[in-house]
Structure formats: C-alpha cells, structure tokens
Amino acid sequence: MLFSPYTIRDVTFKNRIVMSPMCMYACDREDGTVHNWHLVHYATRAVGQVGLIIVEATAVTPQGRISARDLGIWDDNHIDGLRTLTTLVHEQGANIGIQLAHAGRKATVSGEIIAPSPIPFDETMRTPKEMTKADIEETIHAFQQGARRAKEAGFDVIEIHAAHGYLINEFLSPLTNKRTDEYGGENRYRFLSEIIEAVKEVWNGPLFVRISAHDYHPDGLTVKDYVEYAKQMKAQGVDLIDVSSGAVVPAKIDAYPGYQVPFAETIRREANVPTGAVGLITSGLQAEEILRNGRADLIFIGRELLRNPYWPKTASSELGISLEAPKPYVRGW
Numbered sequence: 001m002l003f004s005p006y007t008i009r010d011v012t013f014k015n016r017i018v019m020s021p022m023c024m025y026a027c028d029r030e031d032g033t034v035h036n037w038h039l040v041h042y043a044t045r046a047v048g049q050v051g052l053i054i055v056e057a058t059a060v061t062p063q064g065r066i067s068a069r070d071l072g073i074w075d076d077n078h079i080d081g082l083r084t085l086t087t088l089v090h091e092q093g094a095n096i097g098i099q100l101a102h103a104g105r106k107a108t109v110s111g112e113i114i115a116p117s118p119i120p121f122d123e124t125m126r127t128p129k130e131m132t133k134a135d136i137e138e139t140i141h142a143f144q145q146g147a148r149r150a151k152e153a154g155f156d157v158i159e160i161h162a163a164h165g166y167l168i169n170e171f172l173s174p175l176t177n178k179r180t181d182e183y184g185g186e187n188r189y190r191f192l193s194e195i196i197e198a199v200k201e202v203w204n205g206p207l208f209v210r211i212s213a214h215d216y217h218p219d220g221l222t223v224k225d226y227v228e229y230a231k232q233m234k235a236q237g238v239d240l241i242d243v244s245s246g247a248v249v250p251a252k253i254d255a256y257p258g259y260q261v262p263f264a265e266t267i268r269r270e271a272n273v274p275t276g277a278v279g280l281i282t283s284g285l286q287a288e289e290i291l292r293n294g295r296a297d298l299i300f301i302g303r304e305l306l307r308n309p310y311w312p313k314t315a316s317s318e319l320g321i322s323l324e325a326p327k328p329y330v331r332g333w
C-alpha cells in the first residue's frame, strides 16, 4: 500500500510517503524568502521519489516566526521564491504542500509576542501579550492571506499548523488558554474553526491540519478530546488530520518507534476521518503495517528523510517492490 496512489479532492499523490514539515532555519536575509538551500533540499527529496513534500512551518506574520530565519508567507513578495520551489518539485514528479504557521508564545523573534493568555512557555521564554479581539481577527486574516499566496505560488496542499504548542494549539489547550471570552472555555476550538473557514474561502484544494493529540499533562488534552475536535474539522471540510503530539507545555515524551501511531489510529476510527501517522517511522515494513492495518492513510517521514533523501527507494527494496528511477539515475538505481 505504501506505493499505491492516494487521491484527495483533485490531487493524486503517487504514493503514501509524505515528507513531514521540518524547519530549516535557512533564510539568509531574515526576511522569510526562499533561499537556494530550500530549493536544493526539497527538490532532492522529490528526486528521491517522495509522493508529497510538505514545506516547513511558514510564518503568516513576521511576529509569528519561530526564529528569524523561518520561511515566511506574510507578504506578496514571498510568492515568487515559493513559486520557483513548487515548479522545481513538480518537475521532479512530486506534489508539494506548505505548512501555514504562527508560533504564538513560542516565537523567538524580537518584539512583542502574542498568545491567548499571558503565560510564558517556561522560565527561559518571554511572557506573551494576551491577544485582543483585533489581534485575533488580524491573525485569522493573515492565515487567509497566507493561503491565498500559497495558491498563487502553486502549492497542491495546505496544512494548518495546530500542533506543538504554537498559537493555534495554545488556543485549543486548557493549559494555555485561560480566556473568559468567546475564544476560551467551551469555545477553545473557535479560533481554529474561524481559521479553517477563512482559509476555505480562498482555497478549495486538499486541506490538512496538524494536531498534537496529547498534551502529556494531567490537566491537558488527550486523544479523546482530539477525536471530538477532529469530528468538527471533518464537518468543516478538512481532508486529513496529521497526528503528532506534545510540546504545548514542557513535558518529557517517551518516544519509541511508532509512538504516535495509536493516536492517528484512534482518530481515524472514531472520527472517521483520514489521518497521517508520524513519529519514528523509519522502515518500509513499519509503514506498510500501519497502512494495511487501517491505522492511517499517509505516512509522514521526518528525520529519516534528512539522513536519507532516497528513503522511498530503501523502503521499496525492503518491501520487494521495484520503484521506477528518475530517468538519469536508471543505470545506478
């Protein structure tokens, strides 16, 4: 199944292997524009026969950057570089998506940082400003403008980053959202809901949302809560939930092969929505097991693709499948 195509809306990925979004902190001029590094890095994984490449967390506002060297999509000037990137990846036969992100209280750029509530991540981080209604509206609009620019740049998929303790995740979790207005309490989902709505006004392609399905804290959210959120996302037209976990509050995570797969499986079964599995998936057999047992629909590979851009080739050999080579490589494949 790993090498069978998968269709969402009008886009068909040639296999189920997804390059997980990974920050490169490689913008040269600290202005968020695509650098040669990004072109080489992503195109290499396309040559390596990854079906769908999801470009790293890309900031929808300058203050929403995790670091000053993050990619950005807050200005129309970013579109040209991103279009060069999508063209290059398409030429190598892969699909390409982008992760739209706002770091919230985990932003490390200079200037004010914002979050649903004025609570710092830990003692080393700054205290964020509590967002006003106007801040919330502006940020939702920034996600919409980011989606519009992603469309103009030629991306096939948009992934909204609602995981890892960044801004949207901070609204979802009761550990970080202490608001008493209509974005807090029972309505912690509202911010994400309004972002999805705003994005869908300008984007009708495949839409993924990455979540942290467990807060790893006694008072935090668990996968049960995320089954309910996932049902709402599905009702709003989200096509796939990319299931990660943690990083909302400092907590030790016991990471072992496939440690997050049970979350993807539970959400897939109980919310009846396609899921992506991610986290220490490093072998073809492991990926095949996840797909065949109906635990997820797509397999996201992170660090293993940093070590080995030809991982799809490695996985196909492991599964005894012959994978077509890029033409110039036929003699050595």
Ligand SMILES: Cc1cc2nc3c(=O)[nH]c(=O)nc-3n(C[C@H](O)[C@H](O)[C@H](O)COP(=O)(O)O)c2cc1C
Pocket (backbone or CB within 6 Å): 020, 021, 022, 023, 024, 056, 057, 099, 161, 163, 164, 210, 244, 278, 279, 280, 281, 300, 301, 302, 303, 304
């Ligand atoms: C260098 C690096 C950068 C990352 N940046 C992002 C990111 O931009 N967005 C995101 O959702 N996850 C990010 N992650 C998490 C990965 O996408 C992935 O979920 C995680 O590494 C677990 O998968 P793996 O065991 O296959 O690496 C990053 C991970 C690494 C190692």
